[in-house]
Amino acid sequence: MARPLINVPARVKRGQTFEIKTLISHVMETGFRYTATGERIPRDIITSFVATYNKEEIFRAVLYPAIAANPFFSFYTVATESGTIAFEWTGDNGFSATESASIVVE
Amino acid sequence: MTQITQRWACGGALLAVFCLAATLAASAEIPLDQRRSSYDLMSRETRAMQDDDAANPGMLWVLDGEALWRAKTGTADKTCADCHGEAADSMKGVAARYPAFDTASGRAVDLEQRINICRRDKQNASPLAYESKDLLALTTYVARQSRGMPIESAADERLKPIVETGRVLFTRRQGQLNLSCAQCHDDNWRQKLAGSPLTQAQPTGYPLYRLEWQTVGSLQRRLRNCLIGMRAEPYAYGSPEYVALETYLMWRARGLKLETPAVRP
Numbered sequence: 294m295a296r297p298l299i300n301v302p303a304r305v306k307r308g309q310t311f312e313i314k315t316l317i318s319h320v321m322e323t324g325f326r327y328t329a330t331g332e333r334i335p336r337d338i339i340t341s342f343v344a345t346y347n348k349e350e351i352f353r354a355v356l357y358p359a360i361a362a363n364p365f366f367s368f369y370t371v372a373t374e375s376g377t378i379a380f381e382w383t384g385d386n387g388f389s390a391t392e393s394a395s396i397v398v399e
Numbered sequence: 400m401t402q403i404t405q406r407w408a409c410g411g412a413l414l415a416v417f418c419l420a421a422t423l424a425a426s427a428e429i430p431l432d433q434r435r436s437s438y439d440l441m442s443r444e445t446r447a448m449q450d451d452d453a454a455n456p457g458m459l460w461v462l463d464g465e466a467l468w469r470a471k472t473g474t475a476d477k478t479c480a481d482c483h484g485e486a487a488d489s490m491k492g493v494a495a496r497y498p499a500f501d502t503a504s505g506r507a508v509d510l511e512q513r514i515n516i517c518r519r520d521k522q523n524a525s526p527l528a529y530e531s532k533d534l535l536a537l538t539t540y541v542a543r544q545s546r547g548m549p550i551e552s553a554a555d556e557r558l559k560p561i562v563e564t565g566r567v568l569f570t571r572r573q574g575q576l577n578l579s580c581a582q583c584h585d586d587n588w589r590q591k592l593a594g595s596p597l598t599q600a601q602p603t604g605y606p607l608y609r610l611e612w613q614t615v616g617s618l619q620r621r622l623r624n625c626l627i628g629m630r631a632e633p634y635a636y637g638s639p640e641y642v643a644l645e646t647y648l649m650w651r652a653r654g655l656k657l658e659t660p661a662v663r664p
Contacts, residue, residue, distance in 0.1 A: 296462050300453035314451075318459040321613075362613035363456040 299380060301394040305372040313344065313352075314367045317382055317390060323358040339364060339384035347376040356384075372398045428585055428651075429599055436655055437598035441664060445610070449662040457539060457608040457660025460532075460615045464540025467533060473524025479537075482521060486544050494542035495550050495657050498646045500557040507561045507642050510538050511617060529636035535615045539606045542659035549656055550603065552649035565647020568640055574631025580644075595664070601652040602645070604661020615660065618645055 300314040317339070324336025336358060344352040351370045379393040438446060448454050468479045468486055483489040498509040501516070508516065514537050515526040527534035553562050570581045583592065584600035591597060605618040612620075619641045623633040634640040 296459070296466075298453060298458055298462065314453040316454065316456060316459065318456075318463075361610075363459060365454055365456070367454070 297380065297382070297390055297392045299392050299394055301378055301396055303395075304397045304399060307372055307398050309372045310369050311372060312367060312369050313378065314365070315342075315344075315380055315392075316363060316365045318363055319382075319384070319388070321356075321358070321360055321362045321364065325358065337385045337388075339382050339388060341383050342366060343381050344368070345379045345381075346370060347374060348379075351378075372396070374398055429588065431654070434599060434601060434652065434655060436601055436603040436658065436661075437596070437663065438603070438658060438661065440596040440598065441662075445662055445664055449604075449658070455608065455660060455662055457606075457615055457662065460536045460539040460606070460608075461543045461660060463532070463536035464538070464543075467537050468540060473518060473522035475521065475523040477522050479517070486541065490541045490544040492545050492548050494545040494659060495548045496552055496554070498552065498558070498561075498642055498649065500555050500561075506639065507558055507646050509618075509642055509645050510541060511619075512637065512642070514538060514541070530617060530620055535606050535617065538617065539615055539660050542606065542657065545657045546659055547656055549654050550649055550652050552653065553646055554653075558646055558650075561643050561646045562650045564639075565643040565645070565650075568644050569647055574626065574629035576629050578629045580625065600648060601655055602648045603652055603655050604658035604663070606659065607661035607663055609663050611664065618648070 296318065298316040300312075302311050305311045319339050320337060321339065322334055322337040324334070324338075326334045328334060338358055338360070339356050342352075342354045342356065342364070343350060352366075352368045354366060356364060375396060375398045377393050377395050380391065382388070382390045438449065441449075448456075452458050465486070471478050480486075494510055497513065498507045499513070500506075501508040501513075503516075511529065511534055514534065518524040518526060527537070553559070568580075570579050570585075572579045572582075580600065583597050588597050588599045602618050602621075605621070606615050608615050609621075619636055622641055622644055623636075626633040
């Protein structure tokens, strides 16, 4: 159950700068921790996050073990055309999650 | 030799003064009008995180809980919604009244235990483990429906003896540090402990997202945390002692608004 929570305004004025917020459920296990019996807990993190606006990349982040669980991103972009903003998270152990939101530019 | 004796005498006198002060300060419950949620003690950033549903990580558990609410489970093949309908209507105000008295077993049960009783009796499903993701998600989802409502737990007369048991546990010294919960949370809540504000221990936002845990946790987990800090042996999850403490704390917080899912540092 890695359901992302995204917040994109439904309608914006052309040329307006607006905020996008995303939150995803993930343990972000660093790989530096050990169990009580001394076994190393393998690393399990999200390694990359990409946001596209009508297929054009507007934001990209590379994630490292120091980033806390359930990573939250907030960033801004400028409203150009109506369309779709798509998000993709990928990570260790084949982790992949996608989500998208449609936006109307007036 | 004399010096040593003097030092001992001095130490003894100091100890006596401290003990006297501790005795004088003890057993002072927080006046009703001075009670507040530890939300007020948080940084602006952490408050903003709690207030914004798009930034509050506890909302991830609410989303999962909503999915579980509508998922068939157990051999009865029923969902929570089959009996209770929309949680927004049927669960509104429920968390503000828990722990509640369970007539069948004759004892107080907290929200987690109520969910597991429902699973056993109505869904024929196995109980969910304490602090498991699913139990936390369901509890958070149910409690979320009461956000903003005043706590009115322990209004039930039958809960009075359990509140009293909780009060005894709260004020009893225990552990290797020989501390009681009340010494911090009733007597010294205006002070700081290791740079962090000491809270009044008002359980207004459980289950809550604790940044230190990097996950959602229950009030029992928080109590366990404190007991370990006092170097006392924590009770087992689901034990009557925890439920009594929860009942007492919710009674103590009566009238304060529920914040679930809260965020705490």
